Amino acid sequence: MKKIVLGITGSIAAYTSCDLVRLFVKGGFNVRTIMTEHATMLIAPLTFEVLSGNPVSTDKTSWENRSIEHLSLRDGASLFLVAPATANTVAKFASGIADDLLSTTYVSLQCPVVIAPAMNPTMYRHSRVQDNIEVLKNRGVLFVEPDDGDVVCSEEGTGRFADITKIYEVAIHAIA
């Protein structure tokens, strides 16, 4: 069974990833979820635990378990997918900051990486965000571009979390 490490960050779109986990489980994948601290403020880790059938890793669990979780999560992974990815996490990956479980896992692994950003359209257009995306693309990271329209803040433009079927297809392609 192929292992997917799924990172969930502090975006309002985090709840949408519940259906993404269900798609991967249906597709026969072993989904190991890492949530940032801000993600756990938006949705309970238990939800992803039940849907994936695996314990969810957070900064708290990695310290409580006294394990080197970023390495055990990385081992045997066929894909590292971050969906949704905040501007903050994209910036950390681009600059190599490893100050939490998710960003430490990113700098520890060698499997394909797919990122699906989700944010307010003004944030997404910001030159620093675009620069960070470019840096990661140049390092071989695949991006699932956000969609246009209907975001929670009612602003126009690109930033809406991509459709999960699109993310699923890019993920499958990356694994293949």
Ligand SMILES: Cc1cc2nc3c(=O)[nH]c(=O)nc-3n(C[C@H](O)[C@H](O)[C@H](O)COP(=O)(O)O)c2cc1C
């Ligand atoms: C309700 C709420 C929704 C948010 N949604 C987003 C979002 O969609 N995209 C984003 O980049 N930041 C969003 N943020 C801001 C991030 O949560 C914040 O930048 C945080 O530091 C991200 O941390 P993380 O990348 O470690 O999860 C949101 C914040 C709140 C309070």
